[in-house]
Amino acid sequence: MRFEGPLERNFYQSIDAFDFDVIEVRHQPVCIHFIDTAGRSRRYYPDALVSYSDESGRAPTLYEIKETNDYERNKSEYEMKFAAGRAYSEQMGWDFEVATEKTIRTQKLENALFLRSFRTRSYDELLALRLKRMVQAAPGIEARALAAAEGIEPLKMAECWSTLWALVARGQLRLDPLKPITPTTAIRASKR
Numbered sequence: 001m002r003f004e005g006p007l008e009r010n011f012y013q014s015i016d017a018f019d020f021d022v023i024e025v026r027h028q029p030v031c032i033h034f035i036d037t038a039g040r041s042r043r044y045y046p047d048a049l050v051s052y053s054d055e056s057g058r059a060p061t062l063y064e065i066k067e068t069n070d071y072e073r074n075k076s077e078y079e080m081k082f083a084a085g086r087a088y089s090e091q092m093g094w095d096f097e098v099a100t101e102k103t104i105r106t107q108k109l110e111n112a113l114f115l116r117s118f119r120t121r122s123y124d125e126l127l128a129l130r131l132k133r134m135v136q137a138a139p140g141i142e143a144r145a146l147a148a149a150e151g152i153e154p155l156k157m158a159e160c161w162s163t164l165w166a167l168v169a170r171g172q173l174r175l176d177p178l179k180p181i182t183p184t185t186a187i188r189a190s191k192r
Helices: 006-018 068-073 075-092 107-116 126-139 144-148 153-171
Strands: 022-027 033-037 039-045 048-050 063-066 093-099 186-188
Touching: 006 022, 006 048, 006 063, 006 107, 033 075, 039 075, 063 075, 068 075, 068 126, 075 093, 107 153, 126 144, 126 153, 126 186, 144 153
Parallel strands: 063 093
Antiparallel strands: 022 048, 033 039, 048 063
């Protein structure tokens, strides 16, 4: 995915890690033509269009990603663009949102960055199956209870933690992305 700065990169990382209803993310997907307050013809390229699965019930969302201080400095210019973005989105049956570092650089992003490296790690399939069964039997079980479960050898505990986070990173198990990941994190079965 292309991005124009660190905030956009963080936006894409956050969506990629936890939003398994996302089916497509497009960078600068449309050019919106509008007339500014001086009567000049202008063009606006919103940063991203995020499309979701039909099952999610969520409308596609057109995003503008802005640093808060940049937005505040150039508010009158941006408000014209954002009004055009909202009108275009409404016409298309989409939602429109402005995302800033306050909505992007959250606990969800910290968790996404932590889990990123676990996404491609290999793991013991039998251990993974056992962890998934334990979670199904006890929804909301703490991560540390899974890692210390009866029958898991003490020498395999590190592998157990790695497997657990890999399953979460791949969407096979889930946690609350808005809470810090700790040994007491509640783990649940995936909806998919």
